[in-house]
Amino acid sequence: MDDRSAYPEAGKSNLPVFTMDYLRIQIPFEITLWVLLASFAKIGFNVYHKITVWVPETCLLISIGLIVGGIMHSVHEEPPAVLSSNVFFLYMLPPIVLDSGYFLPTRPFFENVGTVLWFAVVGTLWNSIGIGMSLFAICQIEAFGLQDLNLQENLLFATIISAVDPVAVLSVFEDVSVNEQLYIVVFGECLFNDAVTVVLYNMFSFVADMPVVEPVDVFLGVARFFVVGLGGMGFGILFGFVAAFTTRFTSKVREIEPLFIFMYSYLAYLVAELFAISSIMAIVTCALTMKYYVEENVSQRSCTTIRHVVKMLGSMSETLIFFFLGVVTITTDHEWNWAYILFTLLFAFVWRGLGVLVLTQIINPFRTIPFNMKDQFGLAYGGLRGAISFALAFTLPDTIGRKPLFVTATIVIILFTVFVQGISIRPLIEFINVRRTNRNLDTINVEIHCRLMEHTIAGIEDLCGQWSHFYWKDKFMKFNNRILRRILIRDSRAESSIVALYKKLELQNAMEILDTVSGDISAAPSIVSLNEEKKTSAKPKRKFLAADLRNMHNILSKNMYKIRQRTVAFTGKHSLPNDTHSREILIRRHASIRRSLRPGSFQTSVVPKSHKYFSLPAGKSLDSNFLPPEQLSHLDAQETMSEVAFPSRRSRFGKPTRSSSKAMMPLRRLDTLKEAPSVDALDKDRPEDGRTRPGMSRINSSYSDSRVPASRRHFSSSSENDNEEEQPQLSSPPPGWAAEPSDSSTQNPLLRRPQWNPKKM
Amino acid sequence: MGSRASTLLREEEIEEIKKETGFSHSQITRLYSRFTSLDKGENGTLSREDFQRIPELAINPLGDRIINAFFPEGEDQVNFRGFMRTLAHFRPIEDNEKNKNATTSEPLNSRTNKLLFAFRLYDLDRDDKISRDELLQVLRMMVGVNISDEQLGSIADRTIQEADTNGDNSISFNEFIKVLEKVDVEQKMSIRFLH
Numbered sequence: 001m002d003d004r005s006a007y008p009e010a011g012k013s014n015l016p017v018f019t020m021d022y023l024r025i026q027i028p029f030e031i032t033l034w035v036l037l038a039s040f041a042k043i044g045f046n047v048y049h050k051i052t053v054w055v056p057e058t059c060l061l062i063s064i065g066l067i068v069g070g071i072m073h074s075v076h077e078e079p080p081a082v083l084s085s086n087v088f089f090l091y092m093l094p095p096i097v098l099d100s101g102y103f104l105p106t107r108p109f110f111e112n113v114g115t116v117l118w119f120a121v122v123g124t125l126w127n128s129i130g131i132g133m134s135l136f137a138i139c140q141i142e143a144f145g146l147q148d149l150n151l152q153e154n155l156l157f158a159t160i161i162s163a164v165d166p167v168a169v170l171s172v173f174e175d176v177s178v179n180e181q182l183y184i185v186v187f188g189e190c191l192f193n194d195a196v197t198v199v200l201y202n203m204f205s206f207v208a209d210m211p212v213v214e215p216v217d218v219f220l221g222v223a224r225f226f227v228v229g230l231g232g233m234g235f236g237i238l239f240g241f242v243a244a245f246t247t248r249f250t251s252k253v254r255e256i257e258p259l260f261i262f263m264y265s266y267l268a269y270l271v272a273e274l275f276a277i278s279s280i281m282a283i284v285t286c287a288l289t290m291k292y293y294v295e296e297n298v299s300q301r302s303c304t305t306i307r308h309v310v311k312m313l314g315s316m317s318e319t320l321i322f323f324f325l326g327v328v329t330i331t332t333d334h335e336w337n338w339a340y341i342l343f344t345l346l347f348a349f350v351w352r353g354l355g356v357l358v359l360t361q362i363i364n365p366f367r368t369i370p371f372n373m374k375d376q377f378g379l380a381y382g383g384l385r386g387a388i389s390f391a392l393a394f395t396l397p398d399t400i401g402r403k404p405l406f407v408t409a410t411i412v413i414i415l416f417t418v419f420v421q422g423i424s425i426r427p428l429i430e431f432i433n434v435r436r437t438n439r440n441l442d443t444i445n446v447e448i449h450c451r452l453m454e455h456t457i458a459g460i461e462d463l464c465g466q467w468s469h470f471y472w473k474d475k476f477m478k479f480n481n482r483i484l485r486r487i488l489i490r491d492s493r494a495e496s497s498i499v500a501l502y503k504k505l506e507l508q509n510a511m512e513i514l515d516t517v518s519g520d521i522s523a524a525p526s527i528v529s530l531n532e533e534k535k536t537s538a539k540p541k542r543k544f545l546a547a548d549l550r551n552m553h554n555i556l557s558k559n560m561y562k563i564r565q566r567t568v569a570f571t572g573k574h575s576l577p578n579d580t581h582s583r584e585i586l587i588r589r590h591a592s593i594r595r596s597l598r599p600g601s602f603q604t605s606v607v608p609k610s611h612k613y614f615s616l617p618a619g620k621s622l623d624s625n626f627l628p629p630e631q632l633s634h635l636d637a638q639e640t641m642s643e644v645a646f647p648s649r650r651s652r653f654g655k656p657t658r659s660s661s662k663a664m665m666p667l668r669r670l671d672t673l674k675e676a677p678s679v680d681a682l683d684k685d686r687p688e689d690g691r692t693r694p695g696m697s698r699i700n701s702s703y704s705d706s707r708v709p710a711s712r713r714h715f716s717s718s719s720e721n722d723n724e725e726e727q728p729q730l731s732s733p734p735p736g737w738a739a740e741p742s743d744s745s746t747q748n749p750l751l752r753r754p755q756w757n758p759k760k761m
Numbered sequence: 762m763g764s765r766a767s768t769l770l771r772e773e774e775i776e777e778i779k780k781e782t783g784f785s786h787s788q789i790t791r792l793y794s795r796f797t798s799l800d801k802g803e804n805g806t807l808s809r810e811d812f813q814r815i816p817e818l819a820i821n822p823l824g825d826r827i828i829n830a831f832f833p834e835g836e837d838q839v840n841f842r843g844f845m846r847t848l849a850h851f852r853p854i855e856d857n858e859k860n861k862n863a864t865t866s867e868p869l870n871s872r873t874n875k876l877l878f879a880f881r882l883y884d885l886d887r888d889d890k891i892s893r894d895e896l897l898q899v900l901r902m903m904v905g906v907n908i909s910d911e912q913l914g915s916i917a918d919r920t921i922q923e924a925d926t927n928g929d930n931s932i933s934f935n936e937f938i939k940v941l942e943k944v945d946v947e948q949k950m951s952i953r954f955l956h
Binding site for chain 1: 792795798812815817818819820821822823824825827848851878879882883899900901902903904905906907908912915916919920923924937940941943944946949950951952954
C-alpha cells in the first residue's frame with residue numbers, strides 16, 4: 001500500500017497522524033486472514049447441519065477453495081504457495097498427524113498392528129507397482145501420445161497417487177461411523193504407508209533420471225525401507241520417552257507442560273525429516289508412546305489443554321489444507337490428457353480393490369476377527385487420496401518432462417476420490433448394512449431378548465479375551481510396570497490412591513448430574529415397583545394398539561445400548577472422545593453397588609433419595625480417621641457403618657475444585673473415564689495395579705484385592721482393625737440390581753479406601 | 762503361553778473338561794491361560810472382583826449379571842471347571858452334534874441350555890419365572906436414561922403380554938422358549954473360541 005499519501009508534500013514534514021505500513025505485517029496478516037476465512041467456511045457449514053450429513057466437510061472446503069481460487073485467478077493474484085513448498089510438509093502436515101496419532105485408539109491399534117502394517121506396506125507396494133505398470137502399458141499405446149513417459153516416471157507417479165491419505169479418510173469415515181476394526185485398519189494404513197511412500201518416492205525419483213535400473217538398486221531400496229520405517233519408529237519412541245521423562249520433573253512449571261508435548265513431537269518430526277526417514281511415522285509413534293506416560297505425570301489442566309490444542313491445531317491444519325487444495329486447483333498450470341487421466345482413475349480404483357481383496361484373503365486367517373465382504377468394501381472404497389499426494393506431486397523434480405500432467409492427474413484423482421467416493425460412501429455403507437441386518441419387527445420380546453443375548457455374547461467374548469494377544473501384552477505390561485513406569489512416571493506409588501480418589505470424585509459429580517436430570521433412576525424403579533407390584537396383584541390387562549407397538553419398537557431401537565461391536569465406535573475426528581453410554585452404565589452400577597451395601601434398604605418400601613447423600617454416625621471413630629473434620633458435618637446419624645466407605649468418600653468430594661487443587665498428580669486419570677474405553681490399551685490392562693480402569697467395580701476390586709501390591713499395603717494395614725466391626729447386614733442378596741457386591745469381601749476394601757488422605761498431596 | 766499354563770493343568774483334568782464341555786484340547790489350554798491371567802491371587806479360583814477387573818465388562822450393561830452367571834448359588838469363588846462349564850454354553854453347535862441325540866444328558870451348548878442361560882440372566886431369584894420387575898430391571902439396564910419409567914413399564918407389560926400364555930403375568934421358561942422359537946439362538950448365543 002502506498003503510504004505516501006499520508007505524508008504531506010515534500011518540504012513540509014509534520015508529524016503524520018495516521019500511517020499505514022502494510023508490507024511490514026503482510027505475511028502474518030495474510031496467514032491470519034486465510035485461516036480466518038477457512039474457519040468461517042467451517043462455521044458456515046456447521047450452521048446448516050443437513051449439508052454436513054450428506055457431504056463431508058472436506059468436499060465443502062474444497063468447493064469453497066475452488067470458488068476463492070476462481071476469484072483469485074480472475075484478478076490475477078497468486079495464492080500463497082502453501083501446498084507446493086516446504087510450508088506444507090513442515091508446518092501444515094505435522095499438526096494433523098499429531099492429532100491423528102495422539103487420539104489413535106491404542107488398544108485396537110495394537111491388536112491389529114499386524115494387519116495395519118500388512119496393508120500399509122504390502123498394500124502400498126502392490127498399488128504402486130500395479131498402477132505404475134498398467135499406466136506404463138497404456139503409455140505404450142501410440143494413440144495417446146504418451147510415449148515419453150518411461151517406466152520409472154510412471155512408477156513414481158503411481159507411488160504418489162497410491163498413498164492413501166489420513167486426512168481425507170478420517171474426515172469421511174467419521175461421518176460414516178464404521179466399525180472400529182475397519183477404522184483402525186484404514187487409519188493405521190494411512191499413517192504407516194508413509195514409510196513405503198517415502199522410500200518408493202525417493203527410489204523412483206532417484207532412478208527416474210537413470211536410464212537403467214539395476215537389481216542392486218532394488219535391493220538398496222528394500223534396505224532403505226527398513227531404515228526409513230524402523231528409523232521413523234525408533235526416533236518416535238525415543239522422543240516419546242524423553243518427553244515422558246521430562247514431564248516427570250515439571251510439577252513446578254505446570255503452565256508450560258503442554259509445550260513439552262508439542263515441542264518434542266515436532267522435534268521428532270523435524271529430526272526425521274532431517275534424515276529423510278518417515279517423519280509421519282516418527283511423530284505418530286512419538287505421540288503414541290508419549291501419551292500414556294505423560295498423561296500420568298501432567299496435571300489435569302495441562303492434560304485438557306494438550307488435548308484441546310492438539311485437536312485445534314489438527315483441525316485448523318486440515319481445514320487449511322483442503323481449502324488450499326481447492327484454491328490451488330484453479331491457479332496451477334494444467335496439462336490435460338484424457339487417456340492418461342481416465343486410465344489413472346480406473347487403475348487406481350481397480351488396483352485398490354484387487355489389492356484389498358487379495359490381501360484380506362491372505363491376512364484373514366491370522367486375524368481374530370476376519371474381515372467380511374462389507375468390511376472389505378469399506379476398506380477398498382475408503383481409500384481416499386488427499387493433500388499429501390498433491391504436495392508430493394508438486395515437489396516432483398522439474399527434470400520430469402511431463403510434470404504438469406502428473407500434477408493435473410493427481411488433482412483429478414484427489415478430487416474424484418474425495419468428492420465421489422467421499423459423498424457416496426455413506427449411503428453405500430448404509431445400504432449394505434441395511435441389507436444385511438434382518439429387521440425383525442414382529443415382537444418386542446424378540447427385540448429385547450435378542451439384544452440381551454448380544455450383550456451377553458459381547459460380555460463373554462470380552463471375558464475370554466478373545467481378541468487380545470494377551471500374552472505379549474502381559475509381558476509388556478510387566479516390563480512396563482517394573483521398569484518403564486519407575487523411570488518415566490513421577491510418583492507411581494501414590495497415584496493409585498489419588499487416581500481412584502479422583503475417579504470417584506468424577507463419578508460422584510456425574511452421578512449428581514444424572515440424579516438431578518433424571519429423577520428417580522437411581523432410586524431403583526425396580527425396588528419401588530417391586531413393592532407396588534406386590535400390592536397390586538390383579539392388574540387389568542392393558543390393551544396395546546399397533547401405534548403403541550410401533551412406538552415401543554422405536555423407543556427400544558433408539559434407546560437400547562448398542563452392542564460393543566467388537567469395540568466401541570471410534571472417537572470422532574472433530575471431537576474429543578465421548579462415552580456417555582459407558583458412564584451411564586458405570587454410574588448405574590455404582591448406584592446399585594451402593595444400594596446393595598445399604599442394609600435394610602430393601603426391606604423398607606420407601607427409598608428416600610437423600611440416602612444417596614450419605615450419612616455417617618457423627619461420633620464414630622472410624623470417621624475421624626477418614627474424614628477431615630470439616631466434612632463430618634455433612635453426615636447425619638442414621639446409617640450404619642457399612643456405608644462408611646461410600647458415604648465418606650462421597651461427602652468428601654463435595655468440593656471438587658478444592659480436591660483437584662490438592663491432588664495434583666495423576667489427575668488426568670480421570671480422563672480415562674471420559675474417554676471411550678478403547679483409548680488406552682496400556683491403561684486398561686494393568687490388573688496388578690487395578691486402578692486405572694474406569695468403573696466403580698474396579699475401584700472396589702482394586703481394594704478388595706487382598707494381594708494388593710506392596711505399594712498399597714500401608715493403606716490396608718491400618719484399617720484391618722476396622723474391618724471386624726462392620727459386618728454386612730444384608731439379609732439376602734437384594735433382589736434389585738446387581739447381586740454381586742453384596743458379599744462381604746467388598747465391604748472391606750470399601751472401608752479400607754478412605755485411608756488415603758488428600759491432604760497428603 | 763501355552764506351555765506355562767498346561768503344566769499347571771493336568772492332562773486328566775483336561776480330558777474331563779473335554780468330555781463335559783466339548784471344548785478341544787487347545788481351546789481348554791488357551792482358556793486356562795486366560796483364567797490364570799485373570800486370577801490375580803493365584804489361588805486357582807476366580808472371585809467376582811477378578812471378573813470386574815475386566816474393563817469391557819464394566820461398561821457392558823449386563824456385566825454384573827453375566828459375572829453372576831458364573832457363580833453357582835451362593836458361592837463366591839469359581840474354579841476352572843465351573844468357569845469352563847459356564848463358557849461351554851457358548852460353544853457353537855456343530856453339525857455332528859445336532860444329529861447326536863443319543864446322549865443321555867443334553868450337551869451344555871444345546872439350544873435349550875443356551876436359552877436357559879439367557880433366561881437365568883433375567884430370573885435372579887431362580888423361581889423359573891421372569892416377573893414384571895425382573896424384566897423391568899433388565900430393561901432398565903439395557904436402555905439409556907431417556908426413557909421414562911412409564912414408558913419402560915408399558916414396554917415390560919407388552920413383553921409379558923406377548924409371551925404369557927397361562928395368565929400368571931410372568932414369563933415361564935417354556936413361554937420364553939416359545940417366544941424365541943423363530944430366532945436363531947444357536948448362532949446368536951455362540952462365540953467362536955480361538956484355538
